[in-house]
Amino acid sequence: MxxxxxxxxxxxxxxxxxxxxxxxxxxxxxxxxxxxxxxPKFGIGADGLICLENSMNHDFKxxxxxADGHESSMCGNGGRCIVAFxxxxxxxxxxxxxxxxxxxxxxxxxxxxQVQLKxxxxxxxxxxxxxxxxxxxxxHFVSFIENVENxxxxxxxxxxxxxxxxxxxxxxxxxxxxxxxxxxxxxYERGVEDETLxxxxxVTAVAIAAADQKLISTNLINIKTPGGSLSVKFDKxxxxxxxxxxxxxxxxxxxxxxLC
Numbered sequence: 001m002x003x004x005x006x007x008x009x010x011x012x013x014x015x016x017x018x019x020x021x022x023x024x025x026x027x028x029x030x031x032x033x034x035x036x037x038x039x040p041k042f043g044i045g046a047d048g049l050i051c052l053e054n055s056m057n058h059d060f061k062x063x064x065x066x067a068d069g070h071e072s073s074m075c076g077n078g079g080r081c082i083v084a085f086x087x088x089x090x091x092x093x094x095x096x097x098x099x100x101x102x103x104x105x106x107x108x109x110x111x112x113x114q115v116q117l118k119x120x121x122x123x124x125x126x127x128x129x130x131x132x133x134x135x136x137x138x139x140h141f142v143s144f145i146e147n148v149e150n151x152x153x154x155x156x157x158x159x160x161x162x163x164x165x166x167x168x169x170x171x172x173x174x175x176x177x178x179x180x181x182x183x184x185x186x187x188y189e190r191g192v193e194d195e196t197l198x199x200x201x202x203v204t205a206v207a208i209a210a211a212d213q214k215l216i217s218t219n220l221i222n223i224k225t226p227g228g229s230l231s232v233k234f235d236k237x238x239x240x241x242x243x244x245x246x247x248x249x250x251x252x253x254x255x256x257x258x259l260c
Contacts, residue, residue: 002259007037007044009253010085012077012115014197014227016253018044019085022051022063033260035069044258047189047196050078052085059092061099066191074102074137076200076246080115083107084250102137115250119204123240125212132209133171136244140205141166141173144215148177148184153195157188172199176206178215183207183223197227200246207232208241 005027008019018037020027037043051063062082066072079100086092087109095108106118119136126133132142141160145151157173160166170190177184185206187199207221211234220233230248234241 004257005037005260006255006257008085008088008255009044009046010081010250011227011253012080012198012200012250013225013230013248015075015077015199016046017075017078017081018046018049019082020049020051021085021089022053023060025053027051029071031069033069034065035067037258037260038065038067038069044256047192048072048075048078050075050082052082052089052091055099058104059096059098060086062101062105064101066189068191068193070191071101072191073139074100074120074201076117076119076137076202076204077198077248077250078200079105079107079117080200080246080248080250083109083115083117084113084252088252100137113249113251114247117200117246119201119244119246121237121240121242121244122208125209125240132205132213134205134209136201136204136208138201139169139171140202141171142206142209143173143175144210144213145175145177148175148186151175151186153186153188157195158193161188161190161193172202172205174199174202174206176210178210181216181218181221183210183216183221185223185225187225195226198225198230200230200248203230204232204244204246208234208244211236211241
């Protein structure tokens, strides 16, 4: 017998998520169901699904699933959206600390609704065939090019994502263009297996890669994605980059029930 599942739909610069209040643990890890809920034709439609769960020592726990139904690595825009959702539920007010797959994250909500999310420190940046590979909670490949508007992100991104040495675990692929201290970026996301309108860990990866390559001259960077504008700020440390913050909007689109 089908039962009704209450859900919320959030988006952060066009990166959209089904979010479920799972503090009662009624929603179980079901790959087939998650994939169906994220499907725009047979379900709700989203780039991923997020469960907000109880935490023993912190404000809440974030559990993230890609649109393919599998539990995945950290999602920056999803992290900002779940912070806004926690405020909607009355769990937090302006500040919080929550658990995610890559560790603890601090966040704060500004008076204008912008959500600032503290990301993981980045200690390792690798050059790969004149491109950059790094991990910002999720693994990312960064390629700086001239005409980011004209590239076939789906084809070029998939070619890299499924190439050696990335075939087994996959990698997110970012194409970026630098204009003064502003970055334009387009991203192919593994798990979605297509271009998304925005990727929070991808935006963070591109900002740090641009700083590391000395393509920018500031540690507060504006980034334009197809879904809107984000900012990344950070401090350079002796071992890499720390105090990394992803900043941008997170909005509820609608809420409802679906039979599953």
